[in-house]
Amino acid sequence: xxxxxxxxxxxxxxxxxxxxxxxxxxxxxxxxxxxxxxxxxxxxxxxxxxxxxxxxxxxxxxxxxxxxxxxxxxxxxxxxxxxxxxxxxxxxxxxxxxxxxxxxxxxxxxxxxxxxxxxxxxxxxxxxxxxxxxxxxxxxxxxxxxxxxxxxxxxxxxxxxxxxxxxxxxxxxxxxxxxxxxxxxxxxxxxxxxxxxxxxxxxxxxxxxxxxxxxxxxxxxxxxxxxxxxxxxxxxxxxxxxxxxxxxxxxxxxxxxxxxxxxxxxxxxxxxxxxxxxxxxxxxxxxxxxxxxxxxxxxxxxxxxxxxxxxxxxxxxxxxxxxxxxxxxxxxxxxxxxxxxxxxxxxxxxxxxxxxxxxxxxxxxxxxxxxxxxxxxxxxxxxxxxxxxxxxxxxxxxxxx
Ligand SMILES: [Zn+2]
Numbered sequence: 001x002x003x004x005x006x007x008x009x010x011x012x013x014x015x016x017x018x019x020x021x022x023x024x025x026x027x028x029x030x031x032x033x034x035x036x037x038x039x040x041x042x043x044x045x046x047x048x049x050x051x052x053x054x055x056x057x058x059x060x061x062x063x064x065x066x067x068x069x070x071x072x073x074x075x076x077x078x079x080x081x082x083x084x085x086x087x088x089x090x091x092x093x094x095x096x097x098x099x100x101x102x103x104x105x106x107x108x109x110x111x112x113x114x115x116x117x118x119x120x121x122x123x124x125x126x127x128x129x130x131x132x133x134x135x136x137x138x139x140x141x142x143x144x145x146x147x148x149x150x151x152x153x154x155x156x157x158x159x160x161x162x163x164x165x166x167x168x169x170x171x172x173x174x175x176x177x178x179x180x181x182x183x184x185x186x187x188x189x190x191x192x193x194x195x196x197x198x199x200x201x202x203x204x205x206x207x208x209x210x211x212x213x214x215x216x217x218x219x220x221x222x223x224x225x226x227x228x229x230x231x232x233x234x235x236x237x238x239x240x241x242x243x244x245x246x247x248x249x250x251x252x253x254x255x256x257x258x259x260x261x262x263x264x265x266x267x268x269x270x271x272x273x274x275x276x277x278x279x280x281x282x283x284x285x286x287x288x289x290x291x292x293x294x295x296x297x298x299x300x301x302x303x304x305x306x307x308x309x310x311x312x313x314x315x316x317x318x319x320x321x322x323x324x325x326x327x328x329x330x331x332x333x334x335x336x337x338x339x340x341x342x343x344x345x346x347x348x349x350x351x352x353x354x355x356x357x358x359x360x361x362x363x364x365x366x367x368x369x370x371x372x373x374x375x376x377x378x379x380x381x382x383x384x385x386x387x388x389x390x391x392x393x394x395x396x397x398x399x400x401x
Pocket of ligand 1: 331336362364
């Protein structure tokens, strides 16, 4: 029961690695499907396993509000609750509470907010979030951070970034305090090894805490944050937050270049909330190991499919008699069995299977894209392969609507 990250090959800044967790291994680079409310929308965990998805994410904010993290804990933790036995990660709720513009108040201590569900009052602090994430019991848990819009000016970005670092120190202290209280094993640092408590109904999971590098689109702040976080501890992995939140793509890629220079090469890097297929490939080119995004399932439910030639809106009239699969190079069970014409028919007829089939295809598309990237890093062809892939993807941008 141990956490490790090993980089097994690299090609330029791109890396192939293995993240080991108590619930199994994750081959990186990897795309994590997002199970917001302890379900990857419309998909069964067995389907995710079948397409080779190795790690999934659940949202602290949503599970704290409904059904409540203590309920999840009483039912054996989030893995057992949702029937997923593989590696899991929880975010800290920072992104969600800072998105609730009119519903929150921020102070140095934390954030007070009203539930988007029933208006009830709640309070997130670094300490309370550590307890909530402990209750949920994912393998990798994220620090509570201050998230700001992508185009924020430097003064605002500095304020949020520096607060996030102060909150990281508090998260780390609380993380260790909870670990000592629950395990009686003393301070084992930020990625202590957990063990079951004899006689406990709820086996205490081993968890690892990841910090989050903030700093908006300001290189100086990203550098300062990376260095400050590294000076606090030798972390197993580093979240890269506050990107894909409204800034331009060139700005996002520039920040990844900066962070790539500053973070240790032998630790995992997780680009949070990203993204689209092209962003994953651009991220891997800049040294990112892990990604997550709701895009594949959200777009799947809306009838937009990822393909090697760009996105396809499956409702388009010209697909009415199209016998081809969504993507002729895809090996998912949707593409092996069903035509574009059939999938279009399901959407037009409002049949629930349609959104399931496209969601599954889209998640598979990103999982397979990362698997292919990994193989290319290992066999030394990543630079050429990724350039070709990006050129093809951008050549024929299929209108989304
Ligand atoms: Zn497919």
